[in-house]
Amino acid sequence: MVNNEKLDAWSIVEKARHKDRPNTRFYIEYVFDEFVELHGDRNFRDDKSIVGGIASINKVNVTVIGINKGKNVKENLEANFGMVHPEGYKKALRLMKQAEKFKRPIICFIDTPGAFCGVEAEARGQGQAIAQNLMEMSRLKTPIISIVIGEGGSGGALALGVSDKVYMLENSIYSILSPEGFASILWKDPSRTKEAAEVMKITASDLKNFEVIDGIIKEPGGGAHINPYAAVKSIKKILKNDLEELRTINEEDLINNRYYKFRSMGYTY
16 A cells, blocks of 8 residues: 655654664565675674675575664664664675675665764774775675665765665655754754754655655555565565666766766755
């Protein structure tokens, strides 16, 4: 069932953060076949907020990388509530470079309030790790598709978002900052959070209108948490069509198209 309800921005924020909303591990299990998880950044440790490995979809071998939130307190603590450390982004980049070497398309799932901003993350080069991903993704010689499935927060989300195709699930958000942070920093008034959500233009429809994303993936009525398998079906359809298209483009054109896609953002509105 297609969702025809018109929600205000804060209602969409609440759906994007819903505790029962399908997470990256759910989509990996039900969208793909034969997933083999890979671990570690080969330097420091394995960051469980990033899930990645090799899978297949419609008989096409792909690399899948996603930011994962837990479904309970224990899982959320292990995954740091989807807030990635530098080693997580380095693990993601390692898997991307491996995908490029073996000519596998890359599928990224984004669901994070933002990169972890603790002292230890800064000490291990959080900003540099994110910047490295942005640079390397811009010139990877293999197709990349990214989908925001819940929260797409700040550089933590963008580190997996420099892609040939960027989608958002209907009730997801994508922004430089949380509405709470916006209200506190710009207005010095946390009580204006709901107003901030409207002003920031963080919903899928807003960002499609601004041409920041390529498309919106419809959710079942009430949200993806009501019928997760309907969301799976919609995602599989998008991936099937885009993989068929992107795999026909030669490497040079793929990189050039990606470069001009992101360079042109902001000049059309």
